[in-house]
Amino acid sequence: MREDLARAREEMASEALARARCLEQIGTKVAHELKNPLTAVKALVQLGVRNPSEAPSHERLQVVEKEVARIQEILAGYLSFTRPLQEVRPERTELRPLVADALLALSARADQASVQLSSQGDATVEADPRRIKEAILNLVANAIEATPPGGEVVVEVRSLGDHAEIAVRDKGRGMPAETVKRLGTPFFSTREEGTGLGVVLARSVVAQHGGSLRYDSEPGRGTTATVTLPARPPSRCRDAARAAR
Ligand SMILES: Nc1ncnc2c1ncn2[C@@H]1O[C@H](COP(=O)(O)OP(=O)(O)OP(=O)(O)O)[C@@H](O)[C@H]1O
Ligand SMILES: [Mg+2]
Structure with missing residues (x-):
């Protein structure tokens, strides 16, 4: 199993x-x-x-x-x-302040939608902080968009030995299985103003770090997007980063 x-x-x-x-x-x-x-x-x-x-x-x-x-x-x-792999520049990165930064950047949007943002937990990984923040921003933005006024979005960070998890949870509208399947297809969006690139971007950033992005969702109950990142990225990324310095 x-x-x-x-x-x-x-x-x-x-x-x-x-x-x-x-x-x-x-x-x-x-x-x-x-x-x-x-x-x-x-x-x-x-x-x-x-x-x-x-x-x-x-x-x-x-x-x-x-x-x-x-x-x-x-x-x-x-x-x-x-951007090519060379541009992933892994460094020792504490996830708690990174998540806090991302939530701060989205606070005006959350206020406007009457959605409360919070985070808990911490982990340290070797990763490119700028790119990981980009990925988190996209996942939290989606969670805010799916949450009705008065709801909340929680980001939970956990350290699990050789990897870390960042879970973005909402209790918003959720998605049927067909939508989950299409997530990450360029330009797939159910929002009029959406470009359908947020999940593609997040998934690609996470994959470049040797991690994965998983979705658990149920219509009407909400969604959890879980990013798994290795504590240290594959040597390929590290070598490329060293070569680029
Ligand atoms: N947390 C979520 N809850 C419900 N639906 C979601 C969630 N996250 C993503 N989705 C669905 O997946 C689609 C694709 O998301 P994605 O972020 O890739 O594009 P978008 O948000 O529509 O546009 P943008 O490129 O501006 O982010 C969304 O339109 C939405 O239908
Ligand atoms: Mg989006």
């Missing part, structure tokens, strides 16, 4: 890693091919918006400008998780 679990966890981690690698390639390609033409389109649209003789089209041009900005945002989202 234990071996089965360990094997399943390993399979999930290597699957996530393969997916992350594939996304890295797509992301880099998309970025290179779309960034420059988009900048040109944006500059031309902005010229049009400023040109009085194009006044009748101003409103429409502004819509185009907004949409171009949105595409750029999506690209930036991709680029932020397509």
Whole structure:
């Protein structure tokens, strides 16, 4: 039973890693091919918006400008998780202050949604603090979005010997099994304003550290997203980090 679990966890981690690698390639390609033409389109649209003789089209041009900005945002989202492995720079990282920082960054959003944020526990791992914080931010943001006013989101950190766990719990709307299955597919979102990149980013960051991201969810009862991180990342990451210094 234990071996089965360990094997399943390993399979999930290597699957996530393969997916992350594939996304890295797509992301880099998309970025290179779309960034420059988009900048040109944006500059031309902005010229049009400023040109009085194009006044009748101003409103429409502004819509185009907004949409171009949105595409750029999506690209930036991709680029932020397509950095090569070298850019994972593991260092001794205390998770408690890192989680506190992430919660602080989301406090205005939580206040607006009347959702209370709290955290407990601590663990120290070798990880890239900036990237792990990015992952936690995305998971907590999702938990806030799923929680009705008056609810709470709790982040629990645990040290379990050779690995650490960060569990983000909400008692919000939860997800049916089909949604859980589709989590981590680029651009899968059930929110009108969502880009569907949050979980992809989180999963890719965690996989780059040799860890995994697991979801337990039940419609109407809530969701727990659990990040498992090895206390020390695989030597591949450490070597790459050393080489990059
Ligand atoms: N804690 C959660 N509770 C309920 N549904 C969730 C939770 N986390 C993720 N989801 C579902 O998974 C989908 C994908 O999440 P993801 O973070 O990848 O994208 P998003 O939040 O829609 O957009 P964004 O890219 O802006 O984060 C969400 O639209 C939502 O349906
Ligand atoms: Mg999200």
